[in-house]
Amino acid sequence: MFTDKFARVELAHTPTPLEYLKNLSRKLNGPKIWIKRDDCTGLAMGGNKARQLEYYLGHALQQGADTVLTTGAIQSNHVRMTIAAARKLNLEVEVLIEQQVSGRKVQYYQSGNPFLMQLMGAKIHHHPQGEDEEGADTALFSIAQRLRANGKKPYVIPLSENYQPYGSLGYVDCAVELLKQCNKLSLKADAVVLATGSGATHAGLLTGFRALGYDTPVLGFCTRRDKIAQAQRLLKKSLQVASMIGFDNLISPSDICVDDNMLSPGYGQLTPPLLEAIDLLAQYEGVLLDPTYTGKAMAGMLDLIERKRFCQGQNIIFLHTGGAPALFGYPEILDLQP
Numbered sequence: 001m002f003t004d005k006f007a008r009v010e011l012a013h014t015p016t017p018l019e020y021l022k023n024l025s026r027k028l029n030g031p032k033i034w035i036k037r038d039d040c041t042g043l044a045m046g047g048n049k050a051r052q053l054e055y056y057l058g059h060a061l062q063q064g065a066d067t068v069l070t071t072g073a074i075q076s077n078h079v080r081m082t083i084a085a086a087r088k089l090n091l092e093v094e095v096l097i098e099q100q101v102s103g104r105k106v107q108y109y110q111s112g113n114p115f116l117m118q119l120m121g122a123k124i125h126h127h128p129q130g131e132d133e134e135g136a137d138t139a140l141f142s143i144a145q146r147l148r149a150n151g152k153k154p155y156v157i158p159l160s161e162n163y164q165p166y167g168s169l170g171y172v173d174c175a176v177e178l179l180k181q182c183n184k185l186s187l188k189a190d191a192v193v194l195a196t197g198s199g200a201t202h203a204g205l206l207t208g209f210r211a212l213g214y215d216t217p218v219l220g221f222c223t224r225r226d227k228i229a230q231a232q233r234l235l236k237k238s239l240q241v242a243s244m245i246g247f248d249n250l251i252s253p254s255d256i257c258v259d260d261n262m263l264s265p266g267y268g269q270l271t272p273p274l275l276e277a278i279d280l281l282a283q284y285e286g287v288l289l290d291p292t293y294t295g296k297a298m299a300g301m302l303d304l305i306e307r308k309r310f311c312q313g314q315n316i317i318f319l320h321t322g323g324a325p326a327l328f329g330y331p332e333i334l335d336l337q338p
């Protein structure tokens with residue numbers, strides 16, 4: 001409905017299930033915990049990027065692109081899924097991989113996402129600088145320029161916040177889908193919890209809820225930058241998304257909920273609460289969280305439950321954004337099990 005005027009290609013298996021986590025909820029003896037399974041979107045092992053790519057690649061095809069370019073970390077789920085989408089749509093694909101995470105084992109560089117990237121056969125470029133989104137985008141655009149000079153029609157999916165957030169439109173759709181599922185179950189969501197990185201997912205979901213007239217809090221746990229920087233980014237992005245779908249002033253600063261308690265010591269680094277969260281979900285529910293995003297968001301949510309910030313009788317929906325392939329890049333998780 002809100003996103004109808006944008007070009008889209010079908011990539012994600014939707015609707016994804018909304019499930020009750022019975023064992024976990026019983027163990028925690030607090031709020032009822034539900035999980036929205038966007039780790040099950042298909043597309044070479046799933047994750048939130050499938051919904052985002054529907055709009056980026058819709059836009060790319062609309063522009064007559066024959067080659068897709070994007071960038072991300074060594075264990076990037078976004079890069080893995082962009083390659084899969086390009087393969088499915090028979091487009092060429094070139095990716096720029098950034099060195100962002102230090103102190104990792106050899107598997108980090110070879111297993112999980114990097115393995116799958118090679119299997120699907122993208123052309124890979126390397127970028128030495130991590131945490132420099134604009135620099136990575138500049139490098140992408142210069143590759144695009146070279147391709148254009150050779151008669152190709154490249155389409156860049158950028159990383160920094162200076163571009164229209166097409167990917168967020170996929171999460172406007174997800175908000176509509178999720179509210180429909182809640183209504184069917186007569187479930188009132190007291191909060192939705194997720195991991196927030198680029199902010200595309202968070203901004204899209206929040207904007208979708210508000211556009212539908214729901215004031216459900218959407219709480220994002222930071223994975224990349226502190227809450228002040230992330231909140232600024234989310235406000236800007238949400239207003240951009242709102243304006244793309246025809247709403248002015250839909251989002252105000254009080255709509256932006258972020259928490260960075262689980263961020264330290266930084267992107268892609270393991271911490272005790274993260275390891276506990278991964279273990280708990282694996283052993284109580286057979287749900288696989290990832291070490292970079294969903295594990296941190298779950299750790300943050302468990303911490304808030306422990307501190308009684310959510311109470312009995314409330315319903316919390318955890319948005320599982322995927323990422324489990326990265327587990328294979330962190331074999332030390334087993335050695336560090338509590």
Ligand SMILES: *Cc1c(COP(=O)(O)O)cnc(C)c1O
Nearest residue numbers: 077197198199201293321322323
């Ligand atoms: C990319 C990613 C996120 C963050 O999503 P954004 O839209 O960039 O904020 C969260 N979880 C997983 C598993 C991801 O791959």
